[in-house]
Amino acid sequence: MAIKYGEQLLEGSRLLYGPEDISTINHLKNLNRYYDKAGRLREVAERVRLGYQVSRKHFSLNHSTTEVSRLLYYKLLIAEKDYLGAIPVVYENIAVLxxxxxxxxxxxxxxxxxxxxxxxxxxxxxxxxxxxxxxxxxxxxxxxxxxxxxxxxxxxxxxxxxxxxxxxxxxxxxxxxxxxxx
CATH class of the missing domain: 1.25.40 (Serine Threonine Protein Phosphatase 5, Tetratricopeptide repeat)
Structure with a gap:
C-alpha cells in the first residue's frame, strides 16, 4: 500500500511543484525507502540514482534527506556489485562525520x-x-x-x-x- 500511494504522491508532487522541488525530492526519498523495505530497490535503480543526485544538489551532505538517499544509493551499488562506484560514497559518509x-x-x-x-x-x-x-x-x-x-x-x-x-x-x-x- 505504501508504495502504491507513494507513487501517486510523487507523481502529484512532480506535476504541482516540479521534479527538483524540495517536497518532490523528499517524496522520492520516502518512496525509495518503501521500495528498499520491500526488498525491491533494484526495481527503481534509476530513481535511487536520481534521488541521490538531486538531494546532493539541493541539500547539504549531512542533511537527513541526503543521508538517506546516499544510504539507498550505496545499497543499490552493492546489490549491483558496483564496488568501485561504492567507494566514493563511503568517503562521502566519512566526510560528514x-x-x-x-x-x-x-x-x-x-x-x-x-x-x-x-x-x-x-x-x-x-x-x-x-x-x-x-x-x-x-x-x-x-x-x-x-x-x-x-x-x-x-x-x-x-x-x-x-x-x-x-x-x-x-x-x-x-x-x-x-x-x-x-
Whole structure:
C-alpha cells in the first residue's frame, strides 16, 4: 500500500511543484525507502540514482534527506556489485562525520566497509592503508586490548604475507604479541 500511494504522491508532487522541488525530492526519498523495505530497490535503480543526485544538489551532505538517499544509493551499488562506484560514497559518509565519539565509531565502521571494497576491487595498497588507520582508531577507541583488534591485525598480517612484506609482518606480530605464518 505504501508504495502504491507513494507513487501517486510523487507523481502529484512532480506535476504541482516540479521534479527538483524540495517536497518532490523528499517524496522520492520516502518512496525509495518503501521500495528498499520491500526488498525491491533494484526495481527503481534509476530513481535511487536520481534521488541521490538531486538531494546532493539541493541539500547539504549531512542533511537527513541526503543521508538517506546516499544510504539507498550505496545499497543499490552493492546489490549491483558496483564496488568501485561504492567507494566514493563511503568517503562521502566519512566526510560528514564530526569529532564526536559516536562518529568515531561510525568512522571505524566505514573504514571496515572501505577495507572490504578495496579487497573486492583488488586495491591491496589501499587495503593496507585503511587497515592501518582502522587499527589505530580501534586502539584509540577500545584501548590496547589485542582481542578487539585481532581481526584487523590478522587482515593486515594477511596483506603483508600476500605482498611478501615479511619485516612489516614480523613488526606487527611482535607489537601485538601474536603469531601468523604465511
Amino acid at each position: 564530526t569529532d564526536s565519539e559516536d562518529d568515531a565509531f561510525r568512522r571505524l565502521h566505514y573504514l571496515g566497509q572501505l577495507h572490504g571494497l578495496y579487497g573486492l576491487t583488488e586495491q591491496h595498497d589501499k587495503r593496507e592503508e585503511i587497515l592501518l588507520e582502522q587499527l589505530e582508531l580501534n586502539i584509540q577507541l577500545m584501548g590496547n586490548d589485542t582481542e578487539s583488534s585481532e581481526k584487523i591485525i590478522l587482515n593486515l598480517g594477511g596483506i603483508y604475507c600476500e605482498q611478501k612484506k615479511f619485516t612489516k609482518l614480523r613488526e606487527l606480530m611482535t607489537r601485538f604479541d601474536m603469531k601468523l605464518q604465511c
